[in-house]
Amino acid sequence: MFTIIQIVLFIVLCSVAGYFAFKGYYFVYKNIMHGKSEDLSGNSSERLKNLLLIAFGQKKMFKNITPAVLHFFIYAGFVITQIELLEIFIDGLTGSHRIIFHAVENISALRSIYVFTISFIEVASVFVFIATVAFLSRRWILRVPRLNKPELKGFPVIDATLILLSEIYLLACIFSMNTADMALHNGEYGFLVSGFFMPLFAGCGETCLHIVERSGWWGHMLGVLALLVYLPYSKHLHILLAFPNTYFGRLQPKGYINNMPEITKEIKLMMDPSAVPPPVDANAAPVKFGAKDVFDLTWKNLLDAYTCTECGRCTAACPANQTGKLLSPRKIMMNTRDRLEEVGRNRDANDGVWKDDAKSLIENNYISVEELRACTTCNACVEECPIMISPLEIIVQLRRNLVMEESNAPAEWNGMFTAMENNGAPWQFSQQDRLNWKNG
């Protein structure tokens, strides 16, 4: 009877969590689809290589060894714990207890593999614990500068801390479950780390051990489900999106900025007096140059925004940020995501159709003109990002809108544009003097 109740409860909880998780991920998906289309198909072998090396192999993380090693502990621990989670899941569905163990307990080779695997997971979990504590202290005690910038105030810092604490919570659950289970069976499983913890429960009777074991089991399960639902609202979404994001990452040299074909068309018409302008389509949306809002960015830019883990490596490397300017490439990504979520909520509140809210990604407490003007296009942010995000691509598109749609440029730039148009140089020199250097 008790088992039946547990199975029903388990299925109900999983379904509820599944429902809310689906809603969350679908929200993210719909939001990303607001971006302009961009064809990033092709080059699949090169793309797969990036996915394997950079997302799976964490290649770019290892430019900075301490956080790379700590992060690797958590990442590897997370991945291999999925094996134990699989057993927990089957047990939950069938009402069994350690179903895999019991299936193999009489086959000595397989049994050793099982014990080895769980022990390995336990050892990895100890490393996860160390790394988590280290990460918490980097954030809260050592106060690493890149983790204490103004754009992290409020939800972002709560989010980061919550994830780390929930990591510790999950470890506590797994270890109390394994240790109590070991104590109940007089250590017959032979798990490495929980065997070591067993004396802690020496004074605990059988009922008490059962309660601890069940609490650990349910606690872990609930924690996992809660994280699954929470993920789409968190910077932690990178554990999933890092994979598509590196796959679709830019393959061109970093110095490349796309040419706008709509402008090429116009200029060719201007340069060729005999060209016949194409008939004007009265229903076509007016051409808008550059990006003013999230709709004008590409879906890849929006995927970038959702993938950003707010680590601030980009900002720490940014020359503008280092010299006290407002610009922070991490903030560019965070603002893009925040604006996109605002757009998504607006859309969902209006029967799936976005209603103009007279706001945009520029200013409106999002990205200011001053920030946009401070960028040197140096690519330090792009180089540093461990998961191939480009804040620069968004900056350039927003700048295009400022300059070409709003004529919002510093006076010196306007002078420069005029000089370039009139005499083919950013300064007021005559083109006829271009060879004067040879007389020096």
Added chain:
Amino acid sequence: MQVKTYAEYASSGETPEVLFWVGCAGSFDQRAQKVTRSFVKILNHLNIKFAVLGTEESCTGDPAKRAGNEFVFQMLALQNIEVMNTYGVKRIVTTCPHCFNILKNEYPSLGGNYEVIHHSTFLQKLIDEGRIKITDTATFKGKKITYHDSCYLGRANEIYEAPRKVLEELDAELVEMKSCRTKGLCCGAGGAQMFKEDEKGTKRINIARTEEALESNAQIVAAACPFCNTMLTDGVKSKDKQQDVKVFDIAELLAAGQGLETINL
């Protein structure tokens, strides 16, 4: 100084080996003009048949593009491409990483397909071929040189070694700044910042980079970009260190090493 334009080559029915794209800074900026001349001295010394576009060259459009003005960029780019395609240009060498980047990466989809080489790579190749003979070792003896990575050469196009190889030819010690190669700190000029004041902040970017250069204790700061050169020269001046620390382009240093140029340290 012997310099022929593409038009002159064309009218004599000859084809040059390479087009030297001088760029706006190299054409007009007094400091960068010196770099242009040093590079030409090396080319002439080795009898390399090069041509310039002269008055037919226009700005590549880089500062406009990076500032967000795609119109001005493409107008200039399409003009330049028309000129170069008429002459049948195949290979381009340039002393400016911004010209290099845009000609190499952004001109192709507008119809301009050329082999584009930055002068650091070009000079490195000449060294590898054994064509460069260092005759002046006295100038550099006991001196330290630090190389400042240009963003548009380094991160943008992953050229980190060529300029260092060029400097290794000289009889000096090559030292690195605190941040170099992929982590090299920008000089502050890119993205059309060269043409406007810095935004509000606690420091100018060129000062931050100059501080790193000075910390390296080098007497020579080597640049491979006319804009980095200006930014660092200004930085050294504002630190009042212009007597002890000099900023030079790698072409000037290599020309000096070959005895084609005298530089004052």
